[in-house]
Amino acid sequence: MKLRVTEIQRFCMHDGPGIRTTVFLKGCPLRCAWCHNPETQKLKSELIFYPNKCIGCAACKTSCGNGVHVWSETHLIDRVACISCGNCVENCPTSALEICGSEYTVKDVLSIVEKDRVFYSEGGGVTLSGGEPFVQGDSVIELLRACKEAGLSTAVETCGYADPCVLREAVKFVDLFLWDIKDTDDKRHKQYTGVSNKKILENLSVINELGARIRLRCILVNGVNTDKTHYKELAVIAKKINNFDRLELIPYHAYGGTKSVFLGFADSGRVEWIPTEQQIQEAKMILRSEGVNVI
Amino acid sequence: MKFYTQNGGKRPIRLSKQTRQFAYESLERKYGLDTLKTNSISLDNNENYSAFSALEKYDIAILKIAEEAPIRVCEGEKISGAATLGFAIKHAVPATYNGTPVCSSISHLTVDFETVLKEGVNSIKIKAEEAYEKYRTTEKEAFSKSCLNCIRAFEIWHRRYLDALRDLSEYKANYENLTHVPFEPAKSFYEAVQSLWFTFAFIRLCGNWPGIGRIDYLLGDYLKKDLENGTLSLNEAREILAHFFIKGCEWVNGQFIGSGDAQHYQNIVLAGIDENGIEVTNEVTYLVLDILEELGISDFPTTVRLNKNTDEKLLRRVAEVMRFGGGMLAIYNEDLIIEALVKDGYSEREARKFANDGCWEVQIPGKTFFAYYPFDALQLLQKKTLSCYAEGVDFPDFEALYSAYTSDLHAQVEEFRVKQSVKFVTDGTHNGTWIWKPQPPCTVISLFERDCIEKGLSYSEGGPVYNLISPHIGGLSDVVNSLYAIKKLVYEEKRLTLPELLRILKHNWEGEEALRQFALNRYVYYGNDNDEVDAIASRLLSDFADACASLRGRSGYAFPGGVSTFGRQLEWSSTRLAAPHGRRMGEVLAANASPTPGTDREGATAIIRSYCKADLSKLATGAALDLKLLPSSVAGEDGIQALVALMRGFVSLGGFFMQPDVVDAALLREAQAHPENYQTLSVRVSGWNARFVTLNKEWQDMVIEQNEH
């Protein structure tokens, strides 16, 4: 069984306790307007081009049979024609080209994760992120099972929009769920992520029933979900969780925009969405006053 | 009053307002600038000065320094004594004849403070008197007499402080302590701190730069006793000890080619096991960490000895202090270091006592003569093995190239032995007896190094128990990456021949940008946990250690190997040719055993793993790994856990010495633009820290550059 992986990052510090190796998996059912990792949205692999690294040597043009690399004043990419075969990537001297979403076996992933085992004291281990890991249901379960068998601590960052059967299975192998709640207001949820939050909240109670350890991760987007009602709703949800770790507020940042440019999207970074320090503090205060452990 | 941090965190406040004020003023260089007001004592009035022997000249200088150096009592200080002569900061005995300093001075050692604290300087005096009786009318008489003269100088300077303090009611405690110490054994913690400081200050006053060594080992028992007796509280002890650190800021403007001040080889070592294998960590360990955390004083770079069993509490505390940045804390893996020292011939009990030379090179304190020979391994490859890329240089395969390089390495190390062989009167190869020719005087240091007095031999003439000159290989990762790139480009992938590659390098990659980019981007270099390239590093270090070991018994010195650049990569880089791993002429070189800047892409854990693959126990003086961390990656409780896990991993993988620093490049740029606002901001440079604003532009740029990748 193969996994489509965008990147495996060692020495990650904020994806669960201790030092972690984070495996970014490709594909996501949501289309959040503020997505920080747009390269992980589509399940299929894609070509990434970093124009700042390109020296114009045209080695890519020569090695591509599909006429994807064209020059009109600057180096352009005809994405429709690209089949992500990776030929040009192999021949680019500067690593200006990259295939995002190569296939890995469970064993491939484990051999990289194993490298830092000695640094996984203090609760460290492996974190699956994305994208939405559970999009690749069975393969992801297999990876998680293999990690547990190898004695590694596991965490999964999920948007929760997944098949409940997969989640039920996953609970057996996941030490910590990093569960995203983008918005408690369903209308806004639909507007900004493309889907309803109903399934996400139902799934949360499914894994909660099964005793999963849960850390909530809540993005703060200025002017979208920076209202008191939302914070209070979050507290209600948090307090229902039996094995609750903590709630993390993730202030929106605009970096996502730059990466999407390399994928050929228009820049989606929006400065006005960045929450103010005051808004962050207010959110924390309200959550704390409701008795929620928040950082 | 702001004590800077790199992570924007809030330093806790535990010390009194007066002590914090004293610290702030000291960091703002109030006393440092005062020290620079009087550079030296003049010996010009001394008739017939030129007629005296070198040793007599030295004694005259030391006595005059003791009699005339300015006395300084800082406002509110809890311990007294000050090294108040500017030329001492320039590494010279601060006495001049016709305008030039009469003698150079000694650094790179930690002296025997243990004897001073426990037995008092009087015990040394008794030994010196006995030696003088014994060596009278022998050729050793002059040195023995010099020992007595220097002790007399110490007494004179001590007396002057007593006189200055006697009638000052607010310094009553200082005065009372000084009526006992350092000449008598210390009886309390307060006396011990005063004794340590006063002796340290005297040695520095005479121009030398000693390290402090294991301060918790030295002071722990005194504090324990006082706490048990209820004669001192922990808070009082912290105040007293803080003054030791604050007074340590009295030297600034080292003028060591602009490499910044605060680097006078005065390192401190904390924690670790004692000679009986029992963990030393005590209240003093934690007080030192408290003080560093609160005041951010970087003048005593501090290294914590860790082992597999180090307490979680200590590790967390170390991580908490480390996070503020400034590079104040580094770590030793003592499991490996003790193993290395035992391999090098020390007994296990002796090995467990290790501290350092005031920088990070490992040595047994109070017993070791130490010097080192640095060389650039990249230059050796370029200049010797590849004859500066001359036409016609070629090797049939990688092994042939590698073995040519290792024989050049052997020749380099052998050259070091030959260089110092001129110091000996006799060749002791056969009977092990080496006799040194007279060396420049250094009696003040010899007083505090075991065996010198008894043997009637100075510190530089074979007096100490161990005499080491350590060849230090620099440019490690640059040369490893060069070799690896040649292996791939020429021998494995056969993209071009070696002569073709060398021709391109000779022309600094001109017209070959695509190939340069290929070499730079498509290979995974040292520091990324790539077994293939790391194997070259491990092999090279092992061969280098063997080359050093081959000198054993062939000199009065032992030659344990080490890995360092100490910032030398800055001067080296301008004269090195382009290198096969995509480096152009003039580009920044690697520091110590760290990766070449810009080539490490996998993060801290991969760097540590690459470094630890070598058998570092063959390098008895050490191999330094610099690790730069972003404030964001060590933020919060997660950050503490991460640092603790990094340190634990470093120990279990068999690392030697690591200096992690938390640095924010943007903050450094701001400090570069507005130095006036950042007087107290410090950074780790190499074995030392420096207040950033005292570095010259090139050094500042180098530090920033190292932190931007």
Ligand code: SF4
């Ligand atoms: S990935 Fe394949 S199809 Fe796409 S541009 Fe490169 S060579 Fe052409």
Ligand code: SF4
């Ligand atoms: S091969 Fe790479 S560097 Fe060359 S033109 Fe294509 S993208 Fe640019």
